[in-house]
Amino acid sequence: MSGARLRHGFLLAGLVGLGLLLGWSLLNLHPYGEFHGPDEIRIEAIALHERHVTNLDAFVNFDLRALDTLGEEFIFFTAIVGLSLVLRRLPGEAEEGKSLPLAAGRSAPEPDELTRWITPAYVPALVVFGLYVLIHGHLTPGGGFQAGAIIGSALAMIYVAFGYSAFSHTVDQERTEVVEAAAAACYIATGLTALAIGASFLTNILPVGETGRLYSAGTIWILNDVSGAAVSFGFLTMMAEFISQTHHRGSGAGG
Amino acid sequence: MDKVPYLTAGWVFLAGLYGMATSRNLVHQVMCLSVVQSATYVLLLASGYREGGLAPIMIGARPDNATFVDPVVQALALTDIVVGAAVTALLLAIIIRVWRVKHVLDPDALTRDES
């Protein structure tokens, strides 16, 4: 098997070389912990005084670099679209036949009692928490993307505990797709309104309110919520797609 | 010694690459890709750290001239993580398709088109 050994040797040589390159560059960085930033002093000042926002990350994401976040938002959106394209029903595949053949000797695990008990209490609490994280994103740690992940995972618990049909009743894939896309469009619309009054795209034009209160920081709050909606519905769509792959033909309660 | 966090990032990067290049299972390969991704996050976050710096949230009791760690890299990292999740999802969806067609997950079982 000299072919395989040759490949392996090649790989290791390459890794060593790359390691040297990386190491050399990394060692040239400034010492850990000594981040000499004239910038962050200014970022805090601007954030607090001009925008009345206290979560600096949110400020960076939705105001200073809002265009980037638009791009990332659309990366997420596009990946989900691509996913739907890949998992769509191909010509020749019947709807019920969407189930995935299992490996030999394996079967789908049955959810256990404890999970079924906890979930009905746990899921709503988690969703509320997610909403809290979302809405307070510009004040406390959190924000759109994080909240989206929380809410998405919360609803995925329903599948884990109760199986496919319960999940599909809660989450209607067609609707989540639509909402996600609408949310993405809203992000753009918000940015465009700035254009309408003569400022450049995605300028923060709303009144900035009082620091620390819920209604502050102008458009940051709006963009944050909109992204959160987009991300959570995006995750839901994604999960719906995956979970529908496990639907077994003819099973009653699903799972 | 003070460069250890950075070197860690480099190490993780290489380890992920090694895993990808020698993998016997497609899902494992995709996960190695995630590992490589994490390496970039480690580097991002490590580079923004400031000794004695606080998390960049300004609510609550904080002295007026407190120093913070760099929020820019944190912002970059957090959006990237979500994006990374989406790409991983896409890859896994493709792997599901592969499974349906081939019933094995060994990368070597996949062939390319003839020339």
Added chain:
Amino acid sequence: MPVVAPFAMAALLMCLSRVLDQRVSNALAVATAVGVIGVCAFLFVLVPDQGSIVYWFGGWSPEIQGALGIDFAFDKIGAGLALLTAVLASFALVYGFGYYQDAGPLLNVLVLVFLGGITGMSLTGDVFNFFDFFELTYIAMYGMSAYSAGDEHALNASISFIIVSSLACFLFLFGITLLEAQTLRLNMAAISVTLAQSPARGLAIGAFALMSAGFFIRAAVVPFHFWFVDAEGTAPTPLGLLLAAVGVELGLYAFARMYWAIFSGLFQHFAVLRAGLVGLGGISSVIGSVMCLNARNLKRLVAFFTVSHLGLFLVGVGLLSPLGLAGVSLYMLTYAPAVSSLLMCVGILVARFSSLSEVELWGRGRALPMTGAIFAIASIASIGVPPLGAYTGRALLLRASVEAGYQWIVAVSILASSLTGAALIIAAGRVFLGLGPRPARRAGEGHEAGRGKGQEEPRGLHGRRYAPWFMLLPAAAGAGLSIAVSLVPELAAKAEAEAARFANRSAYLANVLQAAESVTPPTGQEDVVLPLGVWSGALSTVLAVGIALAVLYRGHLPSWLERNVAALWQPPLAWLERLHSGRVDDYVTMVIVGTTLLGGMFFAAFR
């Protein structure tokens, strides 16, 4: 804002996908793309000659706190790239009408996102923003690549594509992080300034190596190109054409932009860097053309064709001179529509006959005369028969090479053009005219060759007399565009001036950081119709035809000739074939090794 409109439309289409009629959805998509063409054209005209436009987002212009926000800073080359992409995206959308049955509006959405991403990328002046849009563009492509989700080869190619491309993404990101950690800036102009002052040059070199590796992976430069060939071979045509015509050029654009805006002040030994890049380009070109001639699968043939020409593009960029850059831009401008046209014609063949193999398709193209004619025109344009098509760009490129002392590039160029040209002629001859005896199957080419290949194309084409209008129209437009552009007078001189602007780092910095307009004095405007360009182009054409005839009518050659050529040809070819194994782990290994080599090259150039 040309960036935003496609996104908005993509999102809207998705929302309304259940509600809208097929025709409306398609019409909206195309209308958006055409609208983007209009906006880009407007921007293109707006940019002052040899100047640039700077636009700050969110109101964060440098007067407030230094370059903290994101900006768009582009010149005519950037605007031109956006314009070209918009045109090609329109082609892809129109061609894609046939896919609606199967995929709904999803493909339209992905193409629109792609368009938005590239537009953003070509206009931006902020490195992370660049990264963002670059990735966005590629993710749209990942989505499209897995279209034929039932075909094992397509899935495999898709996985290779995504994994290798994601590696490119992380390499890029790693490099950006290094830069940001060092300079605390993400704005390209600002990074450039700070980097020049900082002592840690080693880091900059490392960052540049990583980023360049990422770019070269995406630009399908050997040895990073394997994913590209596999992906082209199995991708649905709209993706294939976008990828080959624009996607790979993006990698080079990224490299050029990063180099000129940020790094050009840091290197000392330009000659080493130049030699390395030009050498890499040359190797890429040769390997690409050899594999191209050898290819039987039409899409892979075009893919290798692209790799070969990209090698020459890399040479142009690697010369590190405005003249070379100008040559590449022109070359790209004529090459892109031509290659997209070629791919669309192949797509029509596949849709009609469900086969991608020259062997299977032999003679059957006679049923599609229009397609054949378009294919011929596109071939002429891409081979660059003087004075049409790719000729103008290439002539400029050759001149730049000779001026920089790289005369051997001329030989490489002739070799590449003749081999790839021959490959196209052979393909056209076999498929559309049934020339030559029926080609024999090679050892190992089983009956799967060509079977079930129709999966990546829309159905419903079998038995039709003519290809549908929505496929023919963009194909014809592509071929026509390529020829038309090459005939525009004085294009070369203008390209030279713009390239000089692109390469002028200090002007870029001044523009962005002080928001001031600065104009570079125009360089000499000389006439480009150069004897070198003409005779090398003519020679390539003649050689191409000769080789093609030799291959087609192999049986008529004296046997000693045939045997000797085969003995020379076969072993290296077999080795190359084995390298293109189709396995991801091999490709990843190549990436690792390649990155290290790049690092070494830059290191040598730096010290």
